[in-house]
Amino acid sequence: MSSEPTPAGMNYLNFPKGIKSWLCTLDHKRIGIMYLLFICISFALGGLFALALRLEHLNPGPLLFTAKQYNQLFTLHGAIMVFLFIVPSIPASLGNFILPLMLGAKDVAFPRLNLASLYIYVIGACFCVYSMIAGAADTGWTFYTPYSSTTDTSVISMTLGAFILGFSSIFTGINFLVTIHKLRAPGMKWFRMPLFVWALYATSIIQILATPVLGITLLLLILERSIGVGIFNPALGGDPVLFQHFFWFYSHPAVYIMILPAMGVISELVTTFSKKDIFGYKSIAFSSISIAIISFLVWGHHLFVSGQSDFADMLFSLLTFLVGIPSGIKVFNWIATMYKGSISFETPFLYFLSFLALFCIGGFTGIMLGSLSLDVYFHDTYFVVAHFHYVMMGGVVMAFLGGLHYWWPKMFGKMYSEFWGKIACAFIFVGFNMVFFTQFILGAKGMPRRYFNYLDQYQPLHAFSTYGSWVLGVGFLIMGFYLIDSLVNGKKASDNPWGGTTLEWTTQSPPIAENFLETPHVTQGPYERGKVAH
Amino acid sequence: MNTTSIINESLMGKGSFWFPAARTSLAPHTDQLYYWILWASIASFIGLFMVVVYFLWKYKYSPTNKVASKQIIDNIPLEIAWTVIPSLICLVIFYAGYIGFLHISLPPSNATEIHVVARKWMWQFDYPSGIKSIGELVVPVNEPIKLIMTSEDVVHSLYIPNFRIKRDVIPNRYSRVWFNANAIGNYQIFCAEFCGDGHSAMLGSVRVVSKEDYQKWQKEQNSGADLPLDVLGEKVYNSKGCNTCHSIDGSPKTGPTWKGLWGSNHKMSDGKMVVADENYIKESILDPKAKVVAGFQPVMPTFAGLLSEREINGIIEYLKKLK
Structure with missing residues (x-):
């Protein structure tokens, strides 16, 4: 943190000045902004790969790529989107920026650890980029053995990248956990914390407990590939299904690392734009925590056809239904929040509505996949691809975009074009459904995933899905333009443009380096209205 | 019937x-x-x-x-209702899926x-x-x-x-x-x-x-020992999976078509031209990655050990017929 106080009229963006002051900053806001930049670059890269993959499927037969290149592309798309974009997306960028502000704190508990997590992220990303250049891995982001133990592509650098990125994730988790415990403003009791904070708390628990398992697993895979220790490869006396258990023991909870912060953002959006206190505060807060706990007990639902025992299949199916309940509770509470409110339809709220619709579809299809006999049919088909894109992109990305538009004025002190914001949201919503709803039908018709080529009968559906990807791409292009434009030409944002009630809206936009001129004293719940002007 | x-x-x-x-x-x-x-x-x-x-x-x-x-x-009865009712529905779906699964797996x-x-x-x-x-x-x-x-x-x-x-x-x-x-x-x-x-x-x-x-x-x-070679070749084509990737009507599938293949000049992925003769056909069956026709993926597995010498000869004779 800068030793001298911020002069009047200056803010965290322009004081202190210089590239070094950014690279060595300990300010959570600057770290959040840098994370945001890298995350957006990763998203753009992963998105370009996705467009290329869809283009390849315009017609059956080779169009742009060879089978191997196609396999490398979908691996890169998955690995980049999961490890470089979606896991850090909301916590590391929006969370880093907003969490201390929401708590009324000056910074996170360990500012240096925070900066370290950013640099570790960059180092991890470098390994992934290196892997791209040096014969990109073609294993899928799941790295299933023994394929990954035997392929001649650069699996080691990619897994090492994911291994390193795990530490970045763990550091952020530890930092948030301690910050939430120790740095709440005077008077902010546990049940006076905003729900975004509860969501980040639950996320941090999973990050700290689950990520090491992924690290160990990937390290074992690296050992197997490099010095031939037989753990997963049957040719060396290993067990390939063991890898699948280890991998999903992290990667299923990781799904909740992604969706929990998104749910936190959604809670903020619905209360602010309905001008109404949240409905069922404790239900939403506790459902976050229960999701965090149950999420550790459902990994086996990725292995229903992999040869675990029928008894294990039964248990994992039952627990999978259980983990769906808290998500349902949240949806009901968000809808009830709008009751007797005063709802305004600004861009962030449109993303809330998009989230609600898409996440529900993701949830309903999740119930189908959780039922054992149906999963036998749908497993590893486009139905699964569509399902997790509805949850990951329709859920997490919509919430991320909603949060980005919601806090953009706070982050940069500028308003973006509301008109173009709505247009872009419409393109993204329509394009998304064109791409992925089609894939539910493809999957139900039996189209397996990760197929370079496909039977002629699937062509019309594949082509329609590809057209949708262009609509989606246009939406993101528009968004890129008006967001960058707002930094230069945007109207100056007021301190509280949406009428939010949480503490970040009580300080100036953009905030000063110390966040608040005076430490806030909290005397009421996070969403209580009456004392807030709008 | x-x-x-x-x-x-x-x-x-x-x-x-x-x-x-x-x-x-x-x-x-x-x-x-x-x-x-x-x-x-x-x-x-x-x-x-x-x-x-x-x-x-x-x-x-x-x-x-x-x-x-x-x-x-807040509304406690409402919260209880939308927790309990979906849970019960989920239990019913779980049970139905489990019973179906038992039939499928046993x-x-x-x-x-x-x-x-x-x-x-x-x-x-x-x-x-x-x-x-x-x-x-x-x-x-x-x-x-x-x-x-x-x-x-x-x-x-x-x-x-x-x-x-x-x-x-x-x-x-x-x-x-x-x-x-x-x-x-x-x-x-x-x-x-x-x-x-x-x-x-x-x-x-x-x-x-x-x-x-x-x-x-x-x-x-x-049986098969007494079949003429080209008839044996056709049988092998249909029963050993050749037909999965090779057509006999001229349309390209995963691999090149067999129609008109015999004796023709083929461009390989490394740019060389190869004439499809006995040696080339046999090599392509036993070591498919040795020469890959341009425009196709090197995905054919080897059939070494899976076909007898007579069956390979049968395929060659069968190919000669597919003008």
Whole structure:
């Protein structure tokens, strides 16, 4: 943190000045902004790969790529989107920026650890980029053995990248956990914390407990590939299904690392734009925590056809239904929040509505996949691809975009074009459904995933899905333009443009380096209205 | 012919809007569960969004509705209702899925056992009578068939959409799956677990035939020593999976067509021109990656050890006929 106080009229963006002051900053806001930049670059890269993959499927037969290149592309798309974009997306960028502000704190508990997590992220990303250049891995982001133990592509650098990125994730988790415990403003009791904070708390628990398992697993895979220790490869006396258990023991909870912060953002959006206190505060807060706990007990639902025992299949199916309940509770509470409110339809709220619709579809299809006999049919088909894109992109990305538009004025002190914001949201919503709803039908018709080529009968559906990807791409292009434009030409944002009630809206936009001129004293719940002007 | 109707399907065939036609006794149960959840989901979705749209319309910001008219933040009976009711519905769905799964995964004790070996990128079937077929699984209609499967390299997954079954095929382990096909016809086999460059070319088919035809087929397979070479070649083409990737009508599939192949000049992926003669054909069967025709993926597995010298000669003679 800068030793001298911020002069009047200056803010965290322009004081202190210089590239070094950014690279060595300990300010959570600057770290959040840098994370945001890298995350957006990763998203753009992963998105370009996705467009290329869809283009390849315009017609059956080779169009742009060879089978191997196609396999490398979908691996890169998955690995980049999961490890470089979606896991850090909301916590590391929006969370880093907003969490201390929401708590009324000056910074996170360990500012240096925070900066370290950013640099570790960059180092991890470098390994992934290196892997791209040096014969990109073609294993899928799941790295299933023994394929990954035997392929001649650069699996080691990619897994090492994911291994390193795990530490970045763990550091952020530890930092948030301690910050939430120790740095709440005077008077902010546990049940006076905003729900975004509860969501980040639950996320941090999973990050700290689950990520090491992924690290160990990937390290074992690296050992197997490099010095031939037989753990997963049957040719060396290993067990390939063991890898699948280890991998999903992290990667299923990781799904909740992604969706929990998104749910936190959604809670903020619905209360602010309905001008109404949240409905069922404790239900939403506790459902976050229960999701965090149950999420550790459902990994086996990725292995229903992999040869675990029928008894294990039964248990994992039952627990999978259980983990769906808290998500349902949240949806009901968000809808009830709008009751007797005063709802305004600004861009962030449109993303809330998009989230609600898409996440529900993701949830309903999740119930189908959780039922054992149906999963036998749908497993590893486009139905699964569509399902997790509805949850990951329709859920997490919509919430991320909603949060980005919601806090953009706070982050940069500028308003973006509301008109173009709505247009872009419409393109993204329509394009998304064109791409992925089609894939539910493809999957139900039996189209397996990760197929370079496909039977002629699937062509019309594949082509329609590809057209949708262009609509989606246009939406993101528009968004890129008006967001960058707002930094230069945007109207100056007021301190509280949406009428939010949480503490970040009580300080100036953009905030000063110390966040608040005076430490806030909290005397009421996070969403209580009456004392807030709008 | 027996009483079962003959259905001529081009592998997957026509089905409903969602599914390919169901062709086992158990498949309709899976479909039923799907439709049940689908309609329940559609009803819930419409119900929820009718409420949402009503709220959006009724409580939208307007000069007369500038602030929330009432700050309602809790309703315990409501919270209990929307926790308990979905939980109960989920329990019912869980149970239905579990029962269906038990039927799918427990084969009857009188099932005919056929061994399946998967390797990059082909399916090989070993029948109790000592017959071996590649790419095509031939089974009698209305009889339970149990597949005992293992892989020689990486994880594969046997997937037959018309039968609604799928099971991973794992190296160093045996997995099993069973079905009882109830209609004569040809059905698609996919590999569903990613296994490398030839993953999407690792196709196969199930040919369900009448009991009489099954007997006949077995007899035919066991003979062959006395067949003329070109007839033997045609038989090998159909029974050892060549037809999965090579057409005989001139259309390109995963591999080049066999029509007009013999004696023609072919451009290879390294730019060299090669004449398709006896030596080239034999090399392409035993070491397919040695020379790959330009525009095609190097995904053909070797057939070394799977074809006899006479069968290879048969293919060569058969090719000569496909002008």
